[in-house]
Amino acid sequence: MTPPLITHLYTADPSAHVFEGKVYIYPSHDRETDIQFNDNGDQYDMADYHVFSTSTLDPPYAADAVTDHGVVLRAEDVPWVSKQLWAPDAATKNGKYYLYFPARDKEGIFRIGVAEGASPTGPFRPDPEPIAGSFSIDPASFVDPDTGSAYLYFGGLWGGQLQCYQGTVADAHGVPLFDKAWEGPKEPSGSGKRALYPKVAALTDDMHGFAGAARDLVILAPETGEPLAADDHDRRFFEAAWMHKRGQTYYFSYSTGDSHYLVYATGTSPLGPFTYAGRILEPVLGWTTHHSIVEFRGRWWLFHHDCEMSKGVSHLRNVKVAEIFYDDEGRILPVKSE
Numbered sequence: 309m310t311p312p313l314i315t316h317l318y319t320a321d322p323s324a325h326v327f328e329g330k331v332y333i334y335p336s337h338d339r340e341t342d343i344q345f346n347d348n349g350d351q352y353d354m355a356d357y358h359v360f361s362t363s364t365l366d367p368p369y370a371a372d373a374v375t376d377h378g379v380v381l382r383a384e385d386v387p388w389v390s391k392q393l394w395a396p397d398a399a400t401k402n403g404k405y406y407l408y409f410p411a412r413d414k415e416g417i418f419r420i421g422v423a424e425g426a427s428p429t430g431p432f433r434p435d436p437e438p439i440a441g442s443f444s445i446d447p448a449s450f451v452d453p454d455t456g457s458a459y460l461y462f463g464g465l466w467g468g469q470l471q472c473y474q475g476t477v478a479d480a481h482g483v484p485l486f487d488k489a490w491e492g493p494k495e496p497s498g499s500g501k502r503a504l505y506p507k508v509a510a511l512t513d514d515m516h517g518f519a520g521a522a523r524d525l526v527i528l529a530p531e532t533g534e535p536l537a538a539d540d541h542d543r544r545f546f547e548a549a550w551m552h553k554r555g556q557t558y559y560f561s562y563s564t565g566d567s568h569y570l571v572y573a574t575g576t577s578p579l580g581p582f583t584y585a586g587r588i589l590e591p592v593l594g595w596t597t598h599h600s601i602v603e604f605r606g607r608w609w610l611f612h613h614d615c616e617m618s619k620g621v622s623h624l625r626n627v628k629v630a631e632i633f634y635d636d637e638g639r640i641l642p643v644k645s646e
């Protein structure tokens with residue numbers, strides 16, 4: 309495996325984009341905490357975001373290869389946030405830049421916020437309220453290079469609260485009511501139960517809101533054409549949504565959480581359905597695995613994290629990058645750990 313890309317801070321959940329000819333990385337900023345480790349992820353108690361950039365992705369990764377543009381958003385700058393600035397992402401449209409971020413609101417419920425800036429490095433001015441109709445964690449934005457349409461993918465199980473929205477009664481934004489009974493490291497299980505799906509919403513033209521209610525992003529098993537089963541922990545969606553497009557194929561990639569794989573599914577529409585297609589990365593040191601995939605100067609790169617710098621402390625992670633390759637059928641070749 310390659311060495312950490314950023315070494316002066318703990319960073320994780322890297323969302324990478326090419327803006328203005330450079331690679332910009334929008335990661336979580338991990339920090340030390342006294343909070344006891346638990347399966348709800350309370351120890352992931354991050355309070356701000358930095359933005360990083362680089363003009364080269366080729367090894368060796370010198371300590372100064374990546375520029376730290378400093379803090380671009382703090383929890384205390386966002387009126388609705390109580391704590392836990394988790395995995396962010398960024399997008400550009402209309403000549404402006406947008407930072408999407410999940411955090412717990414004052415009632416402890418994860419919502420997704422948006423902040424706007426004039427450049428890829430911010431500073432980003434947050435909207436005073438979370439995006440109406442948003443919930444759970446790990447927003448990943450995708451602007452279709454062919455149509456210009458923008459989408460936000462999101463969701464995460466256990467501490468990410470996705471399982472708390474299974475009811476049929478919805479609020480004014482079409483979001484099922486939050487069910488406290490499902491809070492904590494829980495999810496559906498048992499024979500005949502399907503896995504919970506990640507969510508997708510089209511973004512409004514100003515990129516600050518959902519154009520309609522978020523809907524399920526269906527992921528099917530290739531061998532049956534049926535939804536993945538809830539007990540299929542090696543393949544079911546857990547968190548870390550990411551979308552990229554290569555040719556006319558849409559690739560939706562994600563983490564399987566407690567089985568610790570990065571996997572992907574393919575489809576012909578950004579709204580799905582998707583069919584599970586295979587693994588990208590085997591488990592790394594640490595509990596979480598979270599990534600992004602980006603094309604830069606004609607080559608494709610996987611940004612991800614592990615816990616090499618902290619020697620395995622799960623909430624103190626470091627970002628890495630590895631080149632990825634596709635076979636002639638467009639399948640992603642698994643990343644080799646050297």
Ligand code: FUB
Binds near residue numbers: 336445464548
């Ligand atoms: O960084 C906090 C959480 O850990 C992220 O939101 C998840 O994807 C996992 O990486």
